[in-house]
């Protein structure tokens with residue numbers, strides 16, 4: 001907990017924040033003062049450098065203004081070290097090898113060491129050089145190996161002085177600094193881990209499209225919009241973009257778009273379904289019938305024009321072909337596809353000239369195209385194979401050993417937003433950062449490193465997943481352990497909101513991502529979480545409420561300048577999610593309680609109605625923020641789905657009214673929902689409490705009293721029920737004084753007298769203790785539930801060990817075997833997780849292991865685990881069926897909806913102490929939970945709460 005007052009936000013950071021990259025800036029001291037005192041540095045660029053470098057330099061100048069109130073002055077004289085310096089004060093010199101005379105002359109004079117960056121992709125070195133030209137003392141020199149190397153070097157300074165890449169797109173203000181110093185470092189950064197790193201703006205109706213229409217004069221996705229996106233991408237050290245395509249044509253909507261992308265330094269592509277730089281809408285308008293068999297000549301001409309139009313601009317060409325508008329084609333087959341690609345290679349060679357192998361191009365094996373590949377379709381070696389996830393964040397396939405040597409390499413197309421089966425998810429952020437880490441870490445280990453592109457919907461509500469994905473793509477070495485995500489979230493929070501609050505904000509972001517990823521908002525309804533078992537819905541709801549109140553108290557403590565950014569990135573998603581859970585949990589209570597004739601049902605209905613209105617109001621707050629800057633960004637419907645496609649409007653779930661039953665006696669309902677009023681059993685090993693609801697049914701007020709054995713504690717044991725509203729019911733908490741319960745198994749009767757009737761509730765009690773020397777998980781309610789990170793013992797091998805991914809999955813964490821490069825494991829001798837358990841029940845145990853929703857990325861090595869009790873031969877369980885490429889397993893739908901696979905094995909057990917062992921047989925298996933069912937497991941979404949460990 002923290003006190004908002006103690007945090008009267010001192011933005012006191014001594015070093016530049018750079019998301020884990022080496023610091024080159026200090027606000028306290030350093031050999032070269034760039035701002036503060038009498039110093040105002042001059043930024044020296046070279047007019048012969050790339051326009052994109054000069055433009056980024058302009059941003060750096062403005063960024064100094066954002067932080068200190070004074071812009072840098074810029075000099076672009078094309079000079080060498082023997083010329084007179086244009087400034088006598090401190091300087092920052094930035095330029096590209098071979099493009100900036102000044103940088104080249106520094107290299108020839110031996111003043112900077114470029115050995116680690118020369119010839120490297122997108123690399124730079126930053127260092128202080130003294131006495132480098134007449135009239136100038138020292139300068140901070142940034143030398144880039146190529147255009148983006150220099151640009152990233154420039155934005156590295158922007159970021160370290162405290163300008164967030166999200167200063168515009170998420171309204172993050174910069175902390176003000178009096179002094180800025182350069183540190184005495186020799187920094188080398190790059191080349192990036194992944195060569196092409198980008199986003200796909202997609203599924204852009206209604207939010208982004210309505211917003212763009214309003215903000216950019218109703219003429220679509222014009223360069224005013226795109227230059228914002230290009231700048232954001234470069235500040236995020238990305239380089240690649242698939243533009244919007246639902247109703248737009250990047251190259252034609254504004255003819256400045258394509259040259260400007262190149263000018264900024266962005267490599268343009270088109271989505272997986274749009275070959276040779278032509279958009280879907282162009283296909284529909286200009287290509288004639290999109291059918292290779294009947295219209296080949298026209299299509300070739302159409303594609304040739306696409307290549308001609310892109311000539312001279314840095315592009316990454318999409319190859320292949322699908323049907324019209326992102327669908328499977330009914331006429332294409334493996335042979336015609338091979339012909340398509342061969343013609344496309346010819347077009348590129350003839351239009352662009354030179355060596356086809358050096359032209360960047362990719363083929364996305366999305367959906368049906370994967371099927372042709374598996375059946376033997378040859379993809380030329382120099383085309384990057386772009387593997388895709390299942391649209392829900394689970395990679396379907398990654399390079400297998402025979403594919404690793406391809407000269408074009410491999411990449412991935414990933415999703416943070418999707419329109420399609422099982423259901424759209426395009427409202428707000430539902431991404432688990434821990435899951436993204438796990439899948440991208442796997443992707444990197446499996447050598448898919450040429451292209452990473454992610455579908456980000458409208459961009460706006462997905463700021464953090466985007467930043468996280470692109471940072472991993474840029475430098476995977478900073479994301480090498482299961483803890484990397486938490487470290488990254490703290491660094492991200494520090495850059496947006498200052499160091500003092502960064503750990504608390506990171507924890508809020510992590511909690512949000514964990515809660516939101518349990519199930520997509522669009523898949524929630526009133527039946528998702530149980531209101532009768534394990535207090536599940538109430539616990540989940542209270543987790544959301546805690547998140548909101550913690551977020552709100554930080555928001556209240558922030559300076560007003562930071563509040564809009566905090567609202568957009570932290571508070572809004574927390575509130576929006578919480579409201580939806582309020583809506584569905586209260587609807588569930590209304591529906592069930594109305595059936596029971598409870599007078600309070602209407603009050604829950606009112607709470608649900610209020611939540612529905614609160615959802616609308618919250619979108620209104622978002623839309624009014626900063627004078628309407630983000631109007632329409634929350635236009636997306638998200639309540640009332642009945643199929644995969646979104647509803648046309650948010651629809652309030654159906655509420656019920658309790659039947660009137662004139663002067664009926666109050667009713668009784670028990671924990672677990674038994675119609676015979678039998679409570680689930682209790683034991684010293686949990687749960688700590690059970691409950692009974694006593695509720696008024698009619699318009700008559702009533703009193704009640706409850707009595708039972710002396711060891712059964714009832715709170716309260718009597719009370720008054722109002723005629724209506726929430727006080728017309730009373731939840732009675734039952735706890736047990738185990739020191740006085742008779743030993744062995746007994747059943748307590750609990751008599752509820754209300755109005756003129758009495759009801760008898762039964763409560764089985766089992767006061768049987770485990771042997772004193774046992775330690776481990778103890779059965780209660782014929783169940784043992786284990787969070788895998790709570791192992792009793794774990795064994796490692798010389799090349800593999802289990803690691804905890806904190807906050808992964810639906811409950812506590814995930815446990816996986818790393819590194820991802822290990823071969824297939826052989827239980828029982830391979831690394832093992834063991835759990836000491838104590839059973840009171842003999843018979844057949846159904847043991848459900850909850851696993852991540854990941855898929856078989858290598859069809860010859862399907863995901864599987866092994867499980868055993870004591871020394872029995874391990875039972876091997878393969879839980880994701882192998883399918884043809886481009887086809888999803890039959891269990892996939894459920895796996896995605898529930899965000900995980902639940903796999904059951906059966907084991908004969910006897911009462912007493914045992915050891916349950918688990919082995920991951922392949923890397924990529926992530927254990928999330930183990931539930932041993934001896935006949936007591938009840939319906940719920942998350943499973944029973946974790947058992948007591950003694």
Ligand SMILES: *[C@@H]1O[C@H](CO)[C@@H](O)[C@H](O)[C@H]1NC(C)=O
Pocket residue numbers: 061062065066069070071
């Ligand atoms: C810095 O330059 C930018 C862009 O030219 C300008 O909009 C801004 O007002 C300047 N800031 C200061 C503090 O002079």
Ligand SMILES: *[C@@H]1O[C@H](CO)[C@@H](O)[C@H](O)[C@H]1NC(C)=O
Pocket residue numbers: 355356357358
């Ligand atoms: C084309 O480029 C590739 C990759 O750089 C190279 O291996 C190959 O030798 C080149 N082919 C010709 C004909 O120059």
Ligand SMILES: *[C@@H]1O[C@H](CO)[C@@H](O)[C@H](O)[C@H]1NC(C)=O
Pocket residue numbers: 481483806
């Ligand atoms: C990861 O974090 C956990 C808890 O946050 C800590 O116990 C553990 O030591 C950390 N591991 C590494 C490798 O830093």
Ligand SMILES: *[C@@H]1O[C@H](CO)[C@@H](O)[C@H](O)[C@H]1NC(C)=O
Pocket residue numbers: 688689733734735
């Ligand atoms: C019921 O009792 C348990 C055990 O004392 C306590 O943790 C819990 O908060 C109580 N629940 C309510 C609703 O009072």
